[in-house]
Amino acid sequence: MKTPLSLVALRYAAAMFITVIFMFPIFWWGLTSIKPASDIFNKDEVVVFDFKPTLINYRVTVLGESPSMLTGGGTASGTTMGTGGENSFDGRKTIFDSIVIAIGSTIFTLAVSLGAAYALSRMAFRGNQLYLNWILSHRFLPPIAIIVPLVFMFHNLGLRDTYLGLILVHSLINLPIAVLLLKSFLDDVPKELDQAAMIDGATRWQSFRMVVVPMIRGGIAATAVLCFVFSWTEFLLSLFLTSEIRTLPVKITTFVTSTGSEWGFISALGTSAMLPSFIFILLVQRHLVRGLTMGAIKD
Amino acid sequence: MASVTISDAIKKYGALQVLHGINLDIRNGQFIVLLGPSGCGKSTLLRMIAGLEEVTAGEISIGGSKMNDVHPKDRNIAMVFQNYALYAHMSVRENMAFSMRLKKVDKSKIAERVGWAAKILSLEPFLDRMPRELSGGQRQRVAMGRAIVRNPDVFLFDEPLSNLDAKLRVQMRTEIKELHQNLKTTTIYVTHDQIEAMTMADVVVIMRDGNIEQVGSPLEVYDNPANLFVAEFIGSPGMNILEGTIGEDSVGKTFDFHGFSMPLPQDFKVHAGQNVLYGIRPEHVITSTSGAGLQATVKVVEPTGPETHIYADHGDMELCSVSRERLALSPQSEVRFLPDIDFVHLFDAKTKIAILKSQSAG
Ligand SMILES: Nc1ncnc2c1ncn2[C@@H]1O[C@H](COP(=O)(O)OP(=O)(O)OP(=O)(O)O)[C@@H](O)[C@H]1O
Ligand SMILES: [Mg+2]
Numbered sequence: 338m339k340t341p342l343s344l345v346a347l348r349y350a351a352a353m354f355i356t357v358i359f360m361f362p363i364f365w366w367g368l369t370s371i372k373p374a375s376d377i378f379n380k381d382e383v384v385v386f387d388f389k390p391t392l393i394n395y396r397v398t399v400l401g402e403s404p405s406m407l408t409g410g411g412t413a414s415g416t417t418m419g420t421g422g423e424n425s426f427d428g429r430k431t432i433f434d435s436i437v438i439a440i441g442s443t444i445f446t447l448a449v450s451l452g453a454a455y456a457l458s459r460m461a462f463r464g465n466q467l468y469l470n471w472i473l474s475h476r477f478l479p480p481i482a483i484i485v486p487l488v489f490m491f492h493n494l495g496l497r498d499t500y501l502g503l504i505l506v507h508s509l510i511n512l513p514i515a516v517l518l519l520k521s522f523l524d525d526v527p528k529e530l531d532q533a534a535m536i537d538g539a540t541r542w543q544s545f546r547m548v549v550v551p552m553i554r555g556g557i558a559a560t561a562v563l564c565f566v567f568s569w570t571e572f573l574l575s576l577f578l579t580s581e582i583r584t585l586p587v588k589i590t591t592f593v594t595s596t597g598s599e600w601g602f603i604s605a606l607g608t609s610a611m612l613p614s615f616i617f618i619l620l621v622q623r624h625l626v627r628g629l630t631m632g633a634i635k636d
Numbered sequence: 637m638a639s640v641t642i643s644d645a646i647k648k649y650g651a652l653q654v655l656h657g658i659n660l661d662i663r664n665g666q667f668i669v670l671l672g673p674s675g676c677g678k679s680t681l682l683r684m685i686a687g688l689e690e691v692t693a694g695e696i697s698i699g700g701s702k703m704n705d706v707h708p709k710d711r712n713i714a715m716v717f718q719n720y721a722l723y724a725h726m727s728v729r730e731n732m733a734f735s736m737r738l739k740k741v742d743k744s745k746i747a748e749r750v751g752w753a754a755k756i757l758s759l760e761p762f763l764d765r766m767p768r769e770l771s772g773g774q775r776q777r778v779a780m781g782r783a784i785v786r787n788p789d790v791f792l793f794d795e796p797l798s799n800l801d802a803k804l805r806v807q808m809r810t811e812i813k814e815l816h817q818n819l820k821t822t823t824i825y826v827t828h829d830q831i832e833a834m835t836m837a838d839v840v841v842i843m844r845d846g847n848i849e850q851v852g853s854p855l856e857v858y859d860n861p862a863n864l865f866v867a868e869f870i871g872s873p874g875m876n877i878l879e880g881t882i883g884e885d886s887v888g889k890t891f892d893f894h895g896f897s898m899p900l901p902q903d904f905k906v907h908a909g910q911n912v913l914y915g916i917r918p919e920h921v922i923t924s925t926s927g928a929g930l931q932a933t934v935k936v937v938e939p940t941g942p943e944t945h946i947y948a949d950h951g952d953m954e955l956c957s958v959s960r961e962r963l964a965l966s967p968q969s970e971v972r973f974l975p976d977i978d979f980v981h982l983f984d985a986k987t988k989i990a991i992l993k994s995q996s997a998g
Contacts (some may be wrong), residue, residue, distance in 0.1 A: 529721035532688045535708040536715045537735035537782070547734075551725040632768030632775065633724035635799055 363611075370394050370604035377600045394605030401427035404602075426599065428606045431588040436613055437500050438575075438584060439568040442507035446515050446564045447557060449508065454519035455545060459531065469517070476513045484577050491578055498579045506578060507568040515560050522556030523549065527634050551629070558624035562617070569614050585610045637821055638699030638789040639664045640685060645694035647680055647846075654680055655846045657694065662839075665820045667813075671833040672843035673869070678826040679718060681843075682792050685824060686715050699789060714783035715792040718826075720775050722767040722782075728754075729763040732781045753781040756811065772799045777808070784815065791816075791823040797832065809835060830870055834858070842866050864988040867915050867981055873945055873956045876921065878914040879985065882906045891982075894951060896930065898975065903993040904982050911985035918945065920979035921957035925965075929974030930955070934965050948973065 368385075369377055376388040396402045404426055456462075457469060487506065488497070496502030526549055534544035550557070572586040579587070589606055592599045640662040647655035654677045662668050670678045683689040685696055687708035696703050703711055714735075723731050729750055730737075736746045754760045757777040767775055776799050783791060796812075797805045813836050816823055827833055833840050834854040842849045842857060842865075850862040861867035867875050880893035882900075889906060890897045891914050898914075906912060922929070923946055932948035932955055939945075946957045948971055957973055965971065982991040 527719065527721060529717045529719055530723065532686075532708070533715070533717060533721040533723075533782075534734070536686060536688075536711075536713060537786075538709045538738040540707075540709065543738065548723055548725075554725075630724050632766060632770065633722050634719040635772065635775075 366604050367608050369600060370608045372601065374601050394601040395609070397426045398428040398602050398606040399432075399609050401429050426592065426602045426606075428585075428588060428609065431583045431585055431606075432609070432613070434500070434582045435569060435585045435610070438503045438507065438582075439565050439614075439617075441500060441504040442511065442568045443561050443564040445504055446508045446511045447561060450512055450515035450519050450560070451550070451557070453512075453516045454523050455549070457516070458520050458523035459528065469520070472513045472516055476510075480510065480573050484574065487574070488577055496578075498581050500582065502578055503575060503582065503584070506574050507564075507571060510571070510574070511564045511567055515564060518560050518563070519553065519556055522553040526552045526630055530630075530633055552633075553629070554624045555626050555629055558621045561621055562625075565617050566614060569610075637664055640790060640822060640824065641695075641697045641700075642681075642685070643695045645681070645684060645696060646692045647677070647684060647689065648692045653846065655684075658846075658848060660841060660848065660851070662822060662824065665822055666838045667816050667823045667825065667836060668839045668841060669833040669837035670824065670826045670841050670843060671830060671869075672828065672849075674828060676843045677846045678828075678843055679794055682715075682794055682824060682826050685790070686713055686792055687711050712789045713792055714786050714788040714790075716776075716779045716783050716794060716796040718794040718798070720767075720779040722775055722778055724767050727764050727766055728759060728770070728778050728781075731767070731778055732785050734782070735786050749785045750781075753785045756784070756815065757781050773801065773804050776800060780808075780812075784819075788821065791821050791825075793823065793825040795827055795829075796825075797827075798829070805832075812836065830872065834870075842869060844869075860990070861915075861981065862990055864913060864915070864983045864990075867983070867990070871917055873918050873947075873958065875915045875917050875981070876955050878916075878953070880912065880914060882908050882910045882912055884908045891980075898930075899977055900980060900982075901977055901993065904991055905994055906982065906991055912991065913983040913985055913988070915981035915983060916975040916979060918956040918958040919943075920976040921955070922974045922976060923957045923959050923961075923963060923965075924972045924974065925963075925970070927972055927974070929972030932971055932973055934967050934969050934971055936967065937965050946971065 371390045371392065371394070372384065372388050373391050373393070376384040393404075397404045453472075457465060491497040491502050491506075494502075496505065530548055530552070531541075531544045534548045535541070539547065569584075570586060571584070572590075575584040575587050576590075583591075585606070589603055589610075592603045592606075640660075642658050642660040642662075645655055645658040646653065658681060670681060672678055680689060684691050685698075685703075687703065687706060691704050698711060698713070723734060726734065732750045732753055733746045736749065741749075750763070751760075754763055757780055759774070759777055759781055762770060762774060762778075767778065770778065776796060780796055783793075793812075797808050800808060809832060812825075816836075825832075825836065837854055839851060840854050840857050841851050844865055850857055850866045852860075857866060858870055861870060861875075864877070868877065878891075878893050880891055883890045883892035883897060885897060887899065888902045889900050889904065889908065891900050891912070892898075893914065900906075930950050932950040934946060934948045935954070936947040937944060938947070943958050943960050944963065946959060946963070946965060948955055948957070950973070955973055957971075983989060984991055
């Protein structure tokens with residue numbers, strides 16, 4: 338049966354409408370980042386397109402140029418200029434820090450959780466199910482509940498304010514979900530495939546690497562996106578455990594001060610911060626396909 | 637090539653015992669078929685030989701060496717799984733080459749072997765396709781191909797033809813048989829299709845509920861079933877079974893059934909009054925419209941071409957006869973079924989074990 342044209346049009350309209358609603362905040366955020374300070378908050382009217390676009394906010398936050406030079410000493414609040422002459426709105430190191438930590442914790446989480454999920458999915462051992470529930474229970478705790486002991490532990494271990502420290506902490510939070518997710522993907526790969534590989538002469542490691550992992554590529558990609566996005570946006574733990582190293586969410590909050598909020602810089606850095614995760618997701622996306630085990634077995 | 641010996645093999649899943657002490661000797665080069673109804677433990681036994689299931693107790697050896705604790709990859713066996721288990725992310729070619737790739741066989745040698753297997757299995761046009769782009773039968777052949785490209789000591793097949801259409805099944809049956817005649821590789825083949833078992837096997841092993849009921853050549857098993865289960869399981873249409881007692885008349889021992897007395901070969905080791913089951917295969921029942929025999933009312937007539945199956949009711953019992961003659965029978969008509977007494981089987985009513993004839997009769 339052919340769908341009537343009017344219905345097709347209606348569907349597209351509805352889809353468009355919803356997309357617009359969801360995209361609007363991001364659009365507004367991007368728009369704000371290219372507005373001059375005077376047009377961001379205008380007490381008389383809402384400025385939509387009626388402004389002179391500027392890249393100042395990007396030049397300060399992403400290129401690290403000095404704000405006072407660019408604006409002639411006249412930002413929104415003026416007084417929050419970098420202490421000691423240095424540009425405290427320079428986001429370059431923070432972007433680097435965030436990338437290192439997000440990628441590091443994603444890789445670490447995947448490596449550990451893949452092994453754990455494989456064991457849980459393929460090897461029958463006493464307390465298998467119990468162990469799974471126990472893993473999940475870790476996720477029930479709000480991060481704030483563990484922050485105090487963590488700070489002490491990290492301090493004593495010398496992990497405070499290190500990349501490794503934050504990578505470990507983000508992995509810690511991501512692991513339960515990653516293990517569960519990957520296990521469910523692994524459970525969908527018929528055991529006979531591992532067995533066929535072993536009969537074909539593969540060691541367990543070879544059958545894992547050459548047969549099982551390629552089949553759950555999609556699951557691994559999905560898990561990677563989740564881990565990356567979590568780490569990329571995580572605030573609380575990073576705030577407590579770092580001072581020199583700053584991840585993006587933490588850095589951006591320092592733009593909100595007692596004397597005023599640098600909305601221009603915040604939106605510029607925020608918009609730029611979307612780019613790396615966007616690229617990451619784009620890279621991973623081609624693996625996000627279903628039905629990789631299709632054709633493996635008699636249905 | 638190797639022999640396979642299974643001694644007192646037991647398999648338990650937790651408290652559930654699925655194999656109860658299996659003993660089986662498979663000689664080098666034999667084609668042996670494990671036959672039995674669904675759930676009787678055929679796959680389990682095969683998987684124990686492959687090393688995919690732990691042996692709870694007993695011993696499995698291949699080529700004379702104990703295999704209980706040997707990793708599957710070190711057993712030099714090839715297996716076709718009941719559900720194919722193809723590597724879905726690899727092309728047909730890669731699927732077949734996988735085992736040789738692991739062994740680091742020469743590229744040219746791999747190509748040669750894969751080409752050879754593809755030719756035998758008519759898979760040449762599909763070598764670069766992915767498994768998901770194949771039909772069920774083609775997938776099954778890929779699974780076969782993956783097994784035969786290697787040069788294993790033992791082939792293990794778990795119902796490899798169950799998903800093929802009738803014609804392809806017959807063709808593949810011949811193909812496998814021919815392959816075995818050429819390669820002479822010891823083969824253990826699981827099926828619940830008795831035609832496959834009869835046509836392919838050197839030795840048929842009939843299993844039920846985790847036990848072996850009978851081991852023998854296809855014709856031995858057909859002609860001399862060791863017990864009622866084997867008698868009923870082998871043969872289609874199935875053997876007619878009548879329940880009655882041994883009687884005696886002026887000539888000698890008879891089989892008494894529903895007030896009807898039928899002659900018996902005199903060399904059966906039975907005594908008068910013994911409760912027995914009387915078995916006769918449909919092709920040994922002579923159908924006529926009058927004369928001697930059990931009276932029955934025709935229910936269904938099924939012509940198959942070379943022969944005609946006649947199902948008829950005697951009282952509340954359904955009997956079957958297979959005739960090569962073109963009988964003009966219609967439902968509800970009366971027929972006489974006369975068993976050919978040379979082909980009668982007797983089973984003890986209680987133990988269900990076949991009653992033998994005395995040796996003198998040879
Ligand atoms: N992992 C398992 N845990 C518990 N019981 C099992 C397991 N695998 C098989 N069984 C049981 O063992 C018995 C034998 O199973 P098996 O797969 O060997 O049967 P089969 O003869 O191959 O049947 P089919 O012809 O249907 O393939 C069945 O009753 C089955 O329920
Ligand atoms: Mg089976």
